[in-house]
Amino acid sequence: MMKIILLIFLFIWQIPSLFGQTSIKGIILTDKDQSVPGANIYFKGTIEGTNSDENGRFLLSTDLTGDQILVVSCIGYKTYEEQVELQNNQISLTVRISQNDIELKEVTVYAGTFEAGDKKKSVVLNRLDMATNPIGFGDALSVISTLPGTSNAGDEGGLIVRGGEQNETKTFIDGLLVESPYTAKMPSVPVRGRFSPMLFRGTVFSTGGYSAEYGQALSAVLLLNSIDMPEKDETGISVFFSGASFNKSNKWEKSSLSASLQYVNMSPVYGIMNSNIKWDHAPENFSPMIAYRHKAGERGLLKVLTNFSMDRSSMYYRNLDTRLDDIISLKNSDLFIVSSYRGVAGKDWIVNSGISYNYDNEKIKLNSDDIVTIKQSYEVKLSLTKPVNEEIKIKFGASLFHDDYSRIYMPYKGDLYKWKFRNPLFATFAETEIKLFKRISARIGGRAEVLSLSDEVCLSPRISLAYKTSVNSQVSMGYGEFSEQPVNEYLVYNSNLKSGHAGHYIINYQLTKNSRIFRIEAYYKNYSGLVKYDSLYAVAPEAYNNNGWGYARGIDLFYRDSKSIKNGDFWISYSFIDSKRNYRDYGFAHAPFFISKHNLSIVYKYYISKTDSYISAGYEYASGRPYINPNIDMSSLGSTKSYNNLSISIFHFTKVFGKFTMIFAQVSNLLGRENIFGYRYPKYPDESGVYESAPVLPVSRRFFLIGLFVSFSGKPEI
Amino acid sequence: MKKIIFIVVILLSAHNVNAIDTLYYSVLRKSIEQAHKDYKMENYRQLANCSERILLVYKDDWLPYYYGAYAYANMSFIETDENNKETFCDKARDLLNDAMKIKPDESELFVLRSLVCFARMAISPMINGPLYLPKANNALNDAERLDPENPRVYYMRGKSTMNTPKFFGGGKELALPVFEKALIKFREFKPKSTLHPSWGKEDAERLYKECRRDSLKAEN
Numbered sequence: 020m021m022k023i024i025l026l027i028f029l030f031i032w033q034i035p036s037l038f039g040q041t042s043i044k045g046i047i048l049t050d051k052d053q054s055v056p057g058a059n060i061y062f063k064g065t066i067e068g069t070n071s072d073e074n075g076r077f078l079l080s081t082d083l084t085g086d087q088i089l090v091v092s093c094i095g096y097k098t099y100e101e102q103v104e105l106q107n108n109q110i111s112l113t114v115r116i117s118q119n120d121i122e123l124k125e126v127t128v129y130a131g132t133f134e135a136g137d138k139k140k141s142v143v144l145n146r147l148d149m150a151t152n153p154i155g156f157g158d159a160l161s162v163i164s165t166l167p168g169t170s171n172a173g174d175e176g177g178l179i180v181r182g183g184e185q186n187e188t189k190t191f192i193d194g195l196l197v198e199s200p201y202t203a204k205m206p207s208v209p210v211r212g213r214f215s216p217m218l219f220r221g222t223v224f225s226t227g228g229y230s231a232e233y234g235q236a237l238s239a240v241l242l243l244n245s246i247d248m249p250e251k252d253e254t255g256i257s258v259f260f261s262g263a264s265f266n267k268s269n270k271w272e273k274s275s276l277s278a279s280l281q282y283v284n285m286s287p288v289y290g291i292m293n294s295n296i297k298w299d300h301a302p303e304n305f306s307p308m309i310a311y312r313h314k315a316g317e318r319g320l321l322k323v324l325t326n327f328s329m330d331r332s333s334m335y336y337r338n339l340d341t342r343l344d345d346i347i348s349l350k351n352s353d354l355f356i357v358s359s360y361r362g363v364a365g366k367d368w369i370v371n372s373g374i375s376y377n378y379d380n381e382k383i384k385l386n387s388d389d390i391v392t393i394k395q396s397y398e399v400k401l402s403l404t405k406p407v408n409e410e411i412k413i414k415f416g417a418s419l420f421h422d423d424y425s426r427i428y429m430p431y432k433g434d435l436y437k438w439k440f441r442n443p444l445f446a447t448f449a450e451t452e453i454k455l456f457k458r459i460s461a462r463i464g465g466r467a468e469v470l471s472l473s474d475e476v477c478l479s480p481r482i483s484l485a486y487k488t489s490v491n492s493q494v495s496m497g498y499g500e501f502s503e504q505p506v507n508e509y510l511v512y513n514s515n516l517k518s519g520h521a522g523h524y525i526i527n528y529q530l531t532k533n534s535r536i537f538r539i540e541a542y543y544k545n546y547s548g549l550v551k552y553d554s555l556y557a558v559a560p561e562a563y564n565n566n567g568w569g570y571a572r573g574i575d576l577f578y579r580d581s582k583s584i585k586n587g588d589f590w591i592s593y594s595f596i597d598s599k600r601n602y603r604d605y606g607f608a609h610a611p612f613f614i615s616k617h618n619l620s621i622v623y624k625y626y627i628s629k630t631d632s633y634i635s636a637g638y639e640y641a642s643g644r645p646y647i648n649p650n651i652d653m654s655s656l657g658s659t660k661s662y663n664n665l666s667i668s669i670f671h672f673t674k675v676f677g678k679f680t681m682i683f684a685q686v687s688n689l690l691g692r693e694n695i696f697g698y699r700y701p702k703y704p705d706e707s708g709v710y711e712s713a714p715v716l717p718v719s720r721r722f723f724l725i726g727l728f729v730s731f732s733g734k735p736e737i
Numbered sequence: 738m739k740k741i742i743f744i745v746v747i748l749l750s751a752h753n754v755n756a757i758d759t760l761y762y763s764v765l766r767k768s769i770e771q772a773h774k775d776y777k778m779e780n781y782r783q784l785a786n787c788s789e790r791i792l793l794v795y796k797d798d799w800l801p802y803y804y805g806a807y808a809y810a811n812m813s814f815i816e817t818d819e820n821n822k823e824t825f826c827d828k829a830r831d832l833l834n835d836a837m838k839i840k841p842d843e844s845e846l847f848v849l850r851s852l853v854c855f856a857r858m859a860i861s862p863m864i865n866g867p868l869y870l871p872k873a874n875n876a877l878n879d880a881e882r883l884d885p886e887n888p889r890v891y892y893m894r895g896k897s898t899m900n901t902p903k904f905f906g907g908g909k910e911l912a913l914p915v916f917e918k919a920l921i922k923f924r925e926f927k928p929k930s931t932l933h934p935s936w937g938k939e940d941a942e943r944l945y946k947e948c949r950r951d952s953l954k955a956e957n
Contacts, residue, residue: 057779059786066761068790070783092789094824250871490820533819534861581861631903672903679906 041105042080045112047071047091055093055116063088063100081105095119120457133166133224133577149216153622153637153668153685161212163241165620167540167575167592168226171641171662172613174696174715176209177201180226181542182571182598182614183238183521185210186506190241191233193322193359195375196420198396200241202304202330203351203381207296207715213328213353215279218310219243226575227523227542228497231448231464231481232402232416237503237521237546245324245359248275248312252732259683259726261288262304274313281306292723295716299346300333319362326355333384337713339701348384353377369404371416387431394507395423402448414464415449424507438511442504445469450481458487470504473517477502491532497525505550505563513560519548519567534582543572549602567602569611589623606647609656612697615641633670639663646697649710659697665689679730687722694720761791762932765804772808773936778815784808785828792832799843800932802836805829806849807934813856822860829853844884845934850876851893855900873897888922889934891915892941899948909948916945 047055054075061068062083071077084105089112091099096116103110133144144162152162163178164171170179177185177200190200192214201210216222223242233240249268257264261283268277286301294301306328313321333348359373379394402416425439450464466479481499488494502518509516527540549567556562573596581588595617601608610616617640624635643658651657666687673680688694696715704710768787772780788805795801809829813822830853837846854873858865874897880890895915901907919941928935 057782057786059789061786061790064794066764066790066794068786070779070786073779094828250875626902628902631908672906 040080040082041084041108041110042078043089043103043110043112044078045076045110045114047075047077047093047114047116049096050115050117055096058091058093058096058116060089060091063090091116132229133226144222148622148624149222151624151633151635151668151670153635153666154620154639154664154687162216163222163224165590165592165622165637165639166224166226167577167594167618168239169594170596170614170618171620171639172644172696173209173662173694173717174207175613176211178239178241179613180239181544181573181594182569182596182600182611184611184613187236187238187503188241189233189236189239190243192243192324192357192375193245193373194232194242194371194402195357195359195373195398195400196235197355197357197375198377198394198422199353199355199379202328203349205332205334205347205349206336208302208332208334208718213306213355214243214326215281215308218245218308218324220246226540227544228481228483228499228525230462231450231466231479231499232414234446234448234466234468234477234479234501235444235503237501237519238544245310245322246312247320247322248314249277254731255728256731257726257728259724261285261724268310274311277308277310279308288723289719292719292721294719296718297335297344298333299335300331300348302330302332304331305329315360315362317363319360321358321360323356323358328353339699339711339713340703345386346384348382350382351380353379364403367405370401371404372401374399389427389429391427391429393423393425397421410454412452413449414451415447417445417447420444420446422507424511426511440472440510440514442470442472442510444471444504460485468502470518472510472514473504475517477518477520492528492530495525495527495529497523497527499523509550509552509563512558513563515560516550516563517548517565519546519550519565521546534580536577536579538575538577540575541573542575543570545570546600546602549600551602552604554604567600569598569600569602569608571596571598573597584625586626586628587624589621592618592620594618607654610645612645615644615662617642631672633672635668635670637664637666639666644697648698648712649700649704650712657698659695662694662696663690663692664694675727675729681728681730683724683726683728685722685724688717688720691721761795761801762930765791765801766932769804769932772811776811776815778812781808781811781815785812788832792835797839799836799839799846802832802839803846803849803934806832806836806853810849810852810856814859819860822856826853826856826860829856842883844880844887845889847876847880847883848887848889848893848934851880851897855893855897870897870901886922886925888919888926888941889937891919891922892937895919895941895944895948899944909951913945913948913952916941916948920945 047058047060049055056071056073056075058071058075059068060071060077060079062081065083067079067081067083069077069079084107087103087105089101089103091114093116096118099114099116101112101114149162152165154161154165163169168181170182172179175185178188179185180188185201190197199213201212204210221244225240225242227239229240233242249270252269254267255265262281264279264281266277266279268275281304283304284301285303286298289298289301306326308327309325311323315321330349330351333346335344336347338345355375355377357373357375360370362370364370374397376397377394381392383390398418398420400416400418402414404412404414406412420443422442422444424442425437428436446466446468448464448466450462452460452462454460462483464481466481468477468479470477479500479502483495483497485493485495499522501521501523504510504518505516522545524543525540527538529536529538546567546569548565549569551564551567553562573594576593577590579590596614597616598610598614599608600611619640621638622635624633626633639662641662643661645656645658647653647655648657664687666685667689668683668685671682673682694717696717698712698714700710700712765787768784772784774780785805785808788801788808792798792801792805806829809825809832813825813829816822816825833846833849833853840846851873854869854876857869858873877890877894877897880887884890895912898907898915899909899912923938923941926935
């Protein structure tokens, strides 16, 4: 009896093992007959399973019985399911799985667009690049000018994009237009950006064909997105040869406050280095900044940024007609407040809204005459985004921009001259992003602008397409119409001037693989309605018309590699441009004076672990720029010699009094080359009939900056 | 007779329990041990697969998600192709986020988040470094706040400090006291179960020695 009980028990216990052992032997292959190692093979709803070996083979034994679903899953492949009948048998299987479709995860159109500092894979530059940029002193945003599509114009500064003047590229902070992104212009002195690049978490630089959300730029837009929340509390001081700055930021649970103060005085630098400019008062700048951010609700964020800058300088500037030095003095103060709110309304409406205010006061004294220009502007903007479904996203919005401009000319003797105008601009836009097929996406949009000053309505369609050619590469195309009001300097004399227009046609190929980015882009742009004037009667409204025209075409190349050299990283940009314009006071259609046919820039960065130093070097080359020599012929172009500049920056990390300290030194034009940007000629020849020329030179042949940054809150985060 | 029945019952119950619950613990543990024995792609892939099979069934347990994410983060370190590295990191991130939904205040999950950040940084130190280093440090600070006794917090922080260039405030000298603290915490550490995370001790000892050696060298 006992034995029987025991046997029965044993028998019951053995049932699953005796009858349940089914073994499945098989191989996992791709649809191209290649074996798939490491695939996960299991029965659905159970934890029983195994992996395929390096030859794609597997053996799976199980106690399960009956109908089961065998699942084969592997990253990068479609999941495979097959019903199998398990009845204590041996099964042989050959499973074929196919690769996932190459899919555009999101609509990213690269045509004309560079991204910097954001979290996406497509970024071309990051925040460290901005901080350690070897090119462009005191204007770290000039790292943008190391990207292709930009021209080097050392006497102008700012961004000159694809043959467009500086004012044809507009800067936006958190979606709102920045009326005066650069410091005021003095002759032969390049302008600098007013904002510290460290204020921004991401930058999008569009060299053409940009989104319908933005307007009033014939060439390009630079979109700066300010930091949402600082990572931690920070206090830092930097002292450099020509100034000092202090910054502090505090972070609380829901809000943060950052403030910075900077003072720059160039006189010690020009005391040592010869300046090509005879300064009466070397440039001096004072700029405080305050940024406040507040989290509202789960996904809402309010940001308020206030930036003030005050500039002062005064120089002796050779007047080629009187052959005496003019004294030109500049005093400029600029206040910019931008407040933006980002949040979610209803279920899935994303709201972006903002309001900005700008006050800019520029006093120029030419000998004993004063010219005072006051600009006041504000903008209110609202945009809404909604994903309709997986494939379609829509975005639309409107903005009202209002500009108040006045200029007063106060001669030493005689009457004042006053000009002023108000310039309200209403714009509305709509855009949709569509995933047409798995590999194709499109961005289609349009913009309408109502300009009451010139009494016109400008319609601008914009279309871009992206086609994913492989996991790593993409072809994009862009087309768009763009319009821009004439600059205030023209409108002030003739406020009836109409907008200028440009059409962009762009094709782009981008390959991103293993920390290497390669892109090539070709474009064609045509311009119409540009402002032409007769410089002899520059104050008379009749001297201005909209008959200017032009074109630009070219190829931009970009290659960045942070893989090939250990601890090293470099990027190369090359741009070729062929452009002609007949606008301003040009006597005939020719290449604009500010562009070079060939532009090359190479930036190389290297980290030396032994000495804890970071070296970055930049080389810029630009072929000669056109100029007209009245001594030869007013209808033919000469060319300056090419521009060359090798700059080096060294950052060394150490501890001073137990505080993290960064010592930096930067030198430009290491090779001491004499660069010439162009030539100036007098209006009238001298007694012997000769126009005596004067070269337009860099502010100083070589430039340097040394300083240190001390962080009182631990490691500095770049 | 009684004895035999007793044995049979034991056998039976062992069999049944095995089939239901501890199966997942022991299966996963075996998989983890295999991965820790040999730092190889196939071992971590089997751990990833094993965890994924389990988490499809035990949807409310955070541990299978944890080990899945842990496996993928390590796979990202081992893999050489950059696209695959990214894919593994994405996968690790997704699993980790799922785990955090189940147990939002688990110190170990924040440690793992820092590991995923380091995996991202390893893909491209020049580009991802400045982006993910602050995130990794924040994750470790959160992990410390949730459980100051968790030795892996200090182990990972030491590793991070060690691998951060001195230029950005890192280096072996600074890492030394952190590893020291990690070793003390490892000595006192008792995992909550046989399956709870317990990795890192050997590596912490190895790195501690390395840092000490180099610091002594630097002093001489």
